[in-house]
Amino acid sequence: MEYKEYIEKFFNQGHKHYLSHISIDCVVFGFHENELKVLLLNMKNLNSWVLPGGFILKDEEMETAVKRILTERTGLTDIFLHQFQTFGGLSRSSFTVPELFFKNLQIKKDSWMFDRFISVGYYALVEYSKVKPIPDILSEKCEWFNVHDLPELAHDHRHIFDEAWQSLRFWINHYPIGYNLLPEKFTMPDLQKLYETILDRKLDRRNFQRKMLATGILNRLNEVKPGVAHKAPYLYTFNIAAYEKTLKTGFGFAL
């Protein structure tokens, strides 16, 4: 049984390969059908949902670890990442699980996995349609959830999610967003929906467009969105050079 072996090795030997006491938790945001989504995992045998996460190899950059973890969960490379907070609460977890989880498993009582962890929180922005959610070895399901309709989360993951979303809301008032969340070509209404969804409030159509165009990060194409009812909206792409530049400098406006 490959699973059994893997788990046992992970619990009993993992500390030889990974930094102990340190974990990574990721809040992966996607945008689909005008809804902001988050990727969650359902742990095997336990019926609990958790954020995707993992550990840092001893000879691995922290950010490389995050990318590795997220590539495993989503199939994507080149993911936008933002480190938003590190969680150090004493009671935040320890990997406490009911006995049944370990039936048939030979796991040492002093496994590194039962130690206390400090967790570094990252949020990621990904293009929903390109993601192939892949459960990890400990989990059964990997699914998208609407941010307004999350299941109960284990440990302090609800808190981590809340902090991530808040951080994201703050971020988009200062830095451009969308390149990582939208398809290559998108419409102004698409972009506005994205902002509205993240900020969780309505924005004025005309003012939004004016501000966005003023940032200079958009290219309007000589195409309109095909196959829509009513007047077809223009398609846009991001002006990557300007976008990247603004990612560094920030623009100072509030939507």
Place this chain on the structure above:
Amino acid sequence: MEYKEYIEKFFNQGHKHYLSHISIDCVVFGFHENELKVLLLNMKNLNSWVLPGGFILKDEEMETAVKRILTERTGLTDIFLHQFQTFGGLSRSSFTVPELFFKNLQIKKDSWMFDRFISVGYYALVEYSKVKPIPDILSEKCEWFNVHDLPELAHDHRHIFDEAWQSLRFWINHYPIGYNLLPEKFTMPDLQKLYETILDRKLDRRNFQRKMLATGILNRLNEVKPGVAHKAPYLYTFNIAAYEKTLKTGFGFAL
């Protein structure tokens, strides 16, 4: 020799008490004579300056650890803290030191202190005049430096400092500041100097005053600063209730 014993115990036994692979680095800001200051330590035997830092006890909240560390360095309790970033670079340090540091010391080659560390960065705001800088066991000196005139820092501490200052600059555009950096009674020019020093640019006297008063976090006293040449400025205190409230909600203006 107490020092020798302590160091040996710390290097050889510390992993039993502290979380391995995790450190804390603090950027302690003070304000004195219209200069923004940072507290640095000079390591014994090495002539290198570092940020104050430390480790987390296995049964200690992370924030409690930071407070403990800073109380040891400054003599203060109740310090304003802000976690600004976590540093996970592979090459960021490891505690590499020249051989001479270990002359006469019996330290195991596999001491936890030679492992790789992920470091959680906090900045602290303290009232300069109340601080009694106290070196730690590994260091010889603990001194204030003007932020514009820092010595060379070991490891990636210059980078950590830069990120802290940047984070602080960002912070003060959204949240009140000063309660932890100024004496209880202060003048409007004092407060302005503080802002100017942190932001590293001049502000308009009149507009500054208007905005500050508009926030409602200040109480003007019926006293003026004694013993000054020229017209004496009013003294202010912070309205703690309003200050604390604004610390949570933030005010949205840019200086």
Place this chain on the structure above:
DNA sequence: CCAAAAGTGTTAATATTACACCCATGA
């Protein structure tokens, strides 16, 4: 009595918000 610093108010510029009309399209 004057230089130097502090207190205060007004005006101009800019940014933000609110709002209304026309256009294109598929049903």
Place this chain on the structure above:
DNA sequence: TCATGGGTGTAATATTAACACTTTTGG
């Protein structure tokens, strides 16, 4: 042809920036 959503411009308001005169005081 009409209901729906998209494109655009302008006026009102709020915020920010620029700026000048008066007051106080120690030397």
